Amino acid sequence: MNTMKALYIVEPMKMEMRELSVPVIQSPDEVLVQVMMAGICGSDMHNYMGESSGIAYPLVAGHEMAALVLETGSGVQGLEAGDHVVLDPVMSCGYCYPCSIGRSNVCENLKARGSHYDGCMQEYMVLKRRTIHKIERSIPWEKAVLAEPFTIAAQSSSRAAVSAGDTVYISGAGPIGLCILMMCKLLGATVITSDIIASRLALASKLGADHLINLNTEDPFVAIKKLPGIHGVTVAFDAVGHPAIFAQLVKLALPTARILCMGFSSEPSPVSLVDITKKELTILGSRMSVNQFERVIKLMEDGRLDGTPLISSIFDFKDGVRAFEELRENKAAHCKVLLRIND
Ligand code: MN
DSSP, rough: EEEEEEEEEEEETEEEEEEEEOOOOOOOTTEEEEEEEEEOOHHHHHHHOOSSSSOOSSOOOOEEEEEEEEOOTOOOOOOTTTTTTOOOOOOOHHHHHHHTOOGGGGGGTTEEEEBBOOSOOOOEEEGGGGGGGEEESSSSSSHHTHHHHHHHHHHHHTTTTTTOOOEEEEOOOOOHHHHHHHHHHHHHHHOOOOOOOHHHHHHHTTOOOOEEETTTOOOOHHHHHHHOOOOOOOOOEEEEOHHHHHHHHHHHSTTTTTTEEEOOOOOOOOHHHHHHHHHHHEEOOEEEEEEHHHHHHHHHHHHHHGGGGGGGEEEEEGGGGHHHHHHHHHHGGSSSSEEEOEE
């Protein structure tokens, strides 16, 4: 195995498979892995379509990875060849202010795999030990690869301190909205999910949503008032990332509510300050995750979190470019799309 394939976003709207040499371990804290499964995230699509800023093209796509450990550097502990691992895409500097207070996911010098640094859609990778987490070998690759989207849900729900007694409103039933739904149900909250795609609402229902709102036909302000046993929304997540939705959540929420902002839009949001002030809302940002992988992996190993219902298709790696094109053209027909990098 001297050469391998890697799926590049060469520039916006242009992807290609390239041949590279297989990387080798260069320092004691590194691990050589064979990538088995990768997930296509919304952010990969934005990078592909040129909708994000600061992207380091040409770039190997992907940050959702499940892989097999082949070799460990001399200083690596707690990991051996044959172990299964998942990747934390956060690469932090370790010395800036957020890093110094344990918030390395918002490092001032942050590099994220698949956006600012080569990602996981390649057959082999050499990774720093601290950026990978062991997961039980009995977990199938397609299930393990969903650890990363669950860490997003774990981070945002812990930022919002969701607990039993909360009524959570999640705008958006894509992969992230659905992962947040599953996490909030585990935490004991009542969950209202809204979307414009009926099939996604059906999936949300299967995954435990207590109430569904189809935004094509229903006004959420009216619909929430009519829900039996619901007084109002105490936590609201924008799992779409649209400035107008954020503004809507601020209007929709009960006094004292927490509003979770997770979008990457640079457009201003038409928020009324009076709502934030009068209702004493707490507005929270949430980006990637810190200290969430161990917790999520444990929940997956215990069988309490299973994201496999989100998987709408698995493409062979050789068809990777087609998978991105398919998602671009047919977004509504898909939920989580995976690439089988190796068999
Ligand atoms: Mn992701």
